Amino acid sequence: MLTIHHLGLSQSERIVWLAEEMELDYAFKRYERRADNRLAPDDYKALHPMGIAPVITDGDLVLGESGAIIDYMVATYPGGEALVPSPGNSDFADHLFWFHFANGTFMTNGMMQLMLTMAEAQNPMPGQFVADRTEKAWAMVEQRLGEAAYFGGAMLSTADIMMGYGLTTARLSRGTSIEAYPNIRAYLQRIGERPAYARAMAKAEPGMPPKLD
Template sequence: MLTVHHLGKSQSERIVWLCEELGLDYDLKHHVRDARTMLSPPELRALHPIGSAPVITEGAMVLAESGACMEYIIARHGGGRLSLPPGHPGYPDFLYWLHEANGSLQPAMGRRMLIGRLQVPSENPVRQAAEERLDRALRFLDARVAAVPWLAGEEFTAADVMMGFPLTTMRYFAPLDLSPYPGILAYLQRIAAREGYQRAMAKGDPGMPLLLT
C-alpha cells in the first residue's frame, strides 16, 4: 500500500493532490507541525534523514522530495496519466514546467521572504535583484497560462500539480500579491474547479482557507 505522509500547510499537498487526480488507493498519514518551531515533528523526521514533507512509503521503499515522489508515483501507478511521452509535441514544456516550480519560482519566493524578514531596505541592490527575479518568473508563468489552459498545453499534467503549491499555500509563509498577473489568477480558478484538487485539500488540510485569489 502506498502511504503518503503529509505535513499540514506544506509541499506534501502536491502528493495528496496527485493521488486524488489519479484515483489511487493510498493511505494518508497526517503530521502536525511542532507548535513552537513550526517545523516537522520527530515522527516525520524519523522517517527520512532530511526531515521534511512529503515522504512516501511503499513496502520497504522510503522516498522524500515532492518532485521525486511525484515521478515515482506516476511511473509506478500512473499508467501513462498526468505525464507526456517523449514523442509528444508538448513534452519539452511538460519537463520544463514540472521542474520550474521548485527550480526557479519557489527559490525566488523564498529569497524574497528571507530578505523581507531581515528588513533589508528597499533600495538595497540585493533586494531589488530578488524582487526583479521573482517578477520575471511570475510574468513568464503569467504569459504561459494566459496562452494555454495548462502548463504543458491543452492537457492537465503533473506539472500543474507541482506549480499549485507556490501559487497558493506557500503564500501563507511568503505573502505575494498576484493581482498584477491576471493569467495566473485565471489559472488558479481552473485549478480550484478540479474535483481532484478539492478532494485533496479537504483531506489534507481540512478547514484551511485556500489562497486562490
C-alpha cells in the same frame, strides 16, 4: 501500501493532489507543525534524513523530494500516464520545463525572498536581486497561462501538480497578491473546479479554503 505523509501547510499537498488525480488507493497521515517554531514535528523529521516534506513510504521504500516522488508514483502506479505528455507530444518540452521550473526556480526564489527579508536592513542589494528574479518568474507564469490552459499545454500534467503549491498555499507565508495576474487567477479557478484537487485539499488542509484568489 503507498502512504503519503503530509506535513500541514507544506509542499506535500502536491502528492495528495497527484494521488487523487490518479485515483489511487493510498494511506494518508497528516502531521501538525510544532507550535513553537512552525517546523515539522520530531516524528515527521524521523521519516527521512532530510527531515522535510514531502515524504512517502511504500513498503520498505522511503522517498522524499516532490519531483522524485511524482516520477515514482507515475511510473509505479496506474493512472499517471495521462498526466505526462509522451516525448512525441508537442507539449512534451513545455511540460518538462514547467515541471522543473517549479522547484528549480519558482519556489527557490520565494524561499530566498523570505529569508532575505530578515537580513535586508543590513544589506538591501541581495533582497533586490531576489525581488527582480521573483518578478520575472511571476511574469513568465502569467504569460504562459495566457498561452495555454495548463503549464504542460492543453491538458493537466504533473507540471501543474508541481507548480500549484507555489501559486496557492505557499502565498500564505509571503502574502503575495495575484490581483495583477488575471491569467493566473483564471487558471486557479480551473484548478479549484477539479474534483481531485478539492478532495486533496479537504484531506491536506481540512477547514481551510484553498487559496485560489
